[in-house]
Amino acid sequence: MVKPRESDANSGTGAAWNGLVAGLMPQVADKTAEDTLGTLELRAASITLAVRSWLVSKRVPKPKGGLAAAPCRGLDARLGWTVLEAAADDFLSVHERLGEADGMVYFANRFHVPVPRVWGLRLGYDGGVKVFVDGETVLVDPETRNPAFPGRMQVEMPLARGDHEVVIAFDTAAGKGWGIFFAWVLPRLDIRLPAPGDDRG
Numbered sequence: 001m002v003k004p005r006e007s008d009a010n011s012g013t014g015a016a017w018n019g020l021v022a023g024l025m026p027q028v029a030d031k032t033a034e035d036t037l038g039t040l041e042l043r044a045a046s047i048t049l050a051v052r053s054w055l056v057s058k059r060v061p062k063p064k065g066g067l068a069a070a071p072c073r074g075l076d077a078r079l080g081w082t083v084l085e086a087a088a089d090d091f092l093s094v095h096e097r098l099g100e101a102d103g104m105v106y107f108a109n110r111f112h113v114p115v116p117r118v119w120g121l122r123l124g125y126d127g128g129v130k131v132f133v134d135g136e137t138v139l140v141d142p143e144t145r146n147p148a149f150p151g152r153m154q155v156e157m158p159l160a161r162g163d164h165e166v167v168i169a170f171d172t173a174a175g176k177g178w179g180i181f182f183a184w185v186l187p188r189l190d191i192r193l194p195a196p197g198d199d200r201g
Contacts, residue, residue, distance in 0.1 A: 047186040048122065050150075052086035054182070057106040059098055062171065067104060067142040070169040072132040075108045090150065093179035100175030107168040107180060113159045120185030121157065121166070124150040127177015130169040133157065144173045150181040 057079035063069040073079060084107075086092045094105055113119070121138065123129065126148035131139040138155050145152065171177050 046120070048183050049185075050086070050090040050181070050183045051109065051111075052090060052092075054084050054092055054107045054109050055081040056084045056092075056094060056097075057081055057108070059101055059103040059105055059172065062102075062104050067128045067130055067169060067171045068140050070104060070130050072135050072137075072167050072169075073106055074132075074135070074165050074167050075110065077106075079106060081108070090181055090183075091148065091179055092182065094170070094172065095175070095178040098172055098175075102172060102174040104169055104171050107170060107182075108165065110163055110165050111184075112163050113161055116159065116161045117186075118156055119159050120154050122151045122154045122181075122183045122185050123168075124148050124152045124181030125170070125177075126179070127173045128171035129180070131155070132165075132167040132169075133159075134164055142171065144171065144176050146176060148178060148181065150183070154185065 055075065057073070057077075060079070063071075075081065084092055084094070092107070098105070121131070121133070123131065123139070125141075126146045127144055128142035129139065130137065130142070138157060139153060141153065168180065168182075170180060
């Protein structure tokens with residue numbers, strides 16, 4: 001399991017790719033001793049892309065061990081999958097469908113990665129969650145945490161080129177669990193380049 005880290009509650013998630021690309025504004029870092037050695041350091045802010053469309057399963061009972069014991073059940077499972085679209089704030093709510101019914105649902109999606117690299121999986125939620133990537137558990141937090149906000153947790157992981165499936169088991173907590181925020185993050189890039197006039201090879 002990849003160790004998750006608490007994400008910045010104020011970081012938020014972006015809703016439009018164009019706006020995110022516009023946020024890629026490299027800056028020359030503050031001058032340091034390295035500048036005298038002919039090296040400039042450029043930093044690009046991370047890119048965040050909210051995923052607003054998911055397939056959601058019908059409600060199923062929680063296992064005897066609770067959400068933490070939930071198995072991975074992906075899109076190949078017959079779970080009555082239906083499409084769920086996010087609200088304007090990128091929140092994916094199942095509360096309108098389920099009300100105060102207790103149990104759990106699965107969110108599932110497939111993504112194509114064109115270039116292998118480290119990606120950040122950023123998740124906000126109020127009901128407990130168990131997250132699987134390609135069948136492997138990457139995050140478990142069974143606690144109900146109201147209210148939900150974007151970026152409660154972030155897990156960074158290397159993803160190979162190709163297709164990947166993300167499955168999220170979600171605890172409805174008898175109506176206290178409303179839904180999730182989900183976004184992919186390209187972590188901050190640190191690029192080191194020769195300074196102008198540096199002819200060292």
